[in-house]
Amino acid sequence: MRVALQRSMPAPSRLHSEAIQFRIILAATYPFFLIAALVQRLTPTGSPRRRSLLQERRSVFGEAKAMAVSAIPFAFMG
Template identity: 60%
Template sequence: MRTTVPSARLHQDALQFRLILAATYPFFLAAAALGRVRPVRAAGRPGLPAARRSVFGEARAMAVQAIPFAFMG
């Protein structure tokens, strides 16, 4: 019994991931931009600036966190 996944399957999964990322990235970019315009109150000490990513980096991070749910099941 083989437990390894063929490389063609891995390539197909990677391609699907990139396609879904490209399709959903604009929505996450809009959400990140809205989050900058209307910031959420930070939980923590007031007055201390939180380290922030760029809007584009934040959108990519949100997309990369959400997309794996499409591959579950």
């Protein structure tokens, strides 16, 4: 007997609850990533190439948000 697996679209309420969970986790982890971004800015830079890249980067707040947004999806895996 063969059973066909169907992929259904997630319910809008599920998508909404995941979006709320994402925002809560973002708000909870943002201060830690902000501290990490500040520490990265305050540590001395090594190579001249890295120094040139530092001139083109975003604000400390933008960097902290980017780090948080890139790390949070791992909480939803599984």
